[in-house]
Amino acid sequence: MAKKLPAYVIKDVSLFAPGAPGSRIGQCSEITIPVLEKTMESFRNAGMIKPIEIAMGYETTECSFTETSFDPDMLKLFGIGAASSMVAYGYMADEDGTEHSCRFQMVGDVKKIDAGSWASGTKGEHSYDMTVHSGTLFIDDQEIIRFTPHRFWVGGVEQFPGRANALRL
Template sequence: MALPKKLKHQNLFLDGESFAGQSGTVTLPTLARKMEAWRGGGMDGPVKVDMGHSDDGLQIEWTLGGWGLSVLRQFGAVRADGVMLRWAGSIQRDDTAEISAVEVVVRGRHEEIDFGDAESGEDTEHSITTTCTYYKLTIDGNEEIEIDLLNFIFKVNGVDMLAEHRAAIGL
């Protein structure tokens, strides 16, 4: 029997600027595929056909404990990959004390900045939603998943899932 690896500590970086002590919650992007049911002649039931990444796209939601000027100054970034966020997590198993480094790097632009409630003498927290065109998940130095929507790249555990498709269409 083993205990699960649990997040113990985290930090968030915005274009290399550390938000240690300032970042609150981080909701990492949901990885989803668009699947469409297909039931052809001679089939007793439908099979879901993989049509690529979900139409919902990739987004990361995160909070700051107060005002973050660097975030505000990036609002309205023109480039679809103009902002880079890096989330670093330290996960640990309590039965073995083994620690693993988890890193998620995304590039995109801020879709929404919610300033929350403003009340004198009360806590302020700002919520940011960043829509992403690039995503990379690395665990203990191994690149597990890389998605680059602008450059037609999708890798899982080092395997380029779109290499043959790129070749087929001359890319």
């Protein structure tokens, strides 16, 4: 019988942001990639003894990240209409030693900057919230999920495939 060991364990992260030199290694302490959630509606039509939920689309996506620096280049991403491309990188490893990479490429607008509490002798952390208009999740360079405001793919398969044609998208 094959051993079942933990796999794809995220062990380290980094963030790349435009206008900031290189990656945010040493600056970004935490990243929350977009939460993907379906919009569900409850239906109970004639002859149904109980309602069922039907997927109608997807909810708004956001990401957040925390930095230990108050970098002016990052603060400039707060500008109106300043859609930004960001990439969250992750290093993963299985318990058997197999290594993996993941990245979440996203485009959106920084909508909130929280400078946190400033106190002598403590690490200052600053958090950023961003609405994400489009994004793509890759694991080992394989596209897993991709979305735009108009379309959504999972494992390379478009969800609601007839919709784009019907709406001439």
